[in-house]
Amino acid sequence: MIFLEDLRPRGYQMFDRRQGMDVPHTTLVLQELARMHAASRLLQARTPDQDLWDKFKTIKxxxxxxxxxxxxxxxxxxxxxxxxxxxxxxxx
Incomplete structure (x- = not known):
């Protein structure tokens, strides 16, 4: 289960997806995507005896x-x- 917090009271705003992102924000998004992708590789390296395809059925x-x-x-x-x-x- 994932719980999400409404961060608007803390001053955060949703990005208007109809506008393009500037280079710094695009770079940040790509870095985070790369970090998430690397996490799966790290998990597989730390548990080489487990097949992630079998452990996480939804990826199939x-x-x-x-x-x-x-x-x-x-x-x-x-x-x-x-x-x-x-x-x-x-x-x-």
């Missing part, structure tokens, strides 16, 4: 062809992102 899920409610949610989310990307490309 074919989300593109999944027909249950989770698959539909994934499809809807990806469709929205693709539409948004298409709109942005037309503006370039």
């Amino acid at each position: 899920t074919d989300w593109v062809n999944c027909t249950d409610s989770d698959g539909q949610m994934f499809h809807d989310m990806i469709s929205t992102h693709i539409s948004t990307a298409e709109e942005l490309l037309h503006k370039v």
Whole structure:
């Protein structure tokens, strides 16, 4: 279970995703993605006797062809992102 805190009372604001990020923020996002990716490699290195594919079953899920409610949610989310990307490309 994951608990999330509303950080607005502390002065944090959501980034307007309709605007492009500047270079420093883009760099920060890419660094964090790289750090998260490296964490999986580190976990595998620390537990070489365990197969992460077996330990975390959801990474085996074919989300593109999944027909249950989770698959539909994934499809809807990806469709929205693709539409948004298409709109942005037309503006370039």
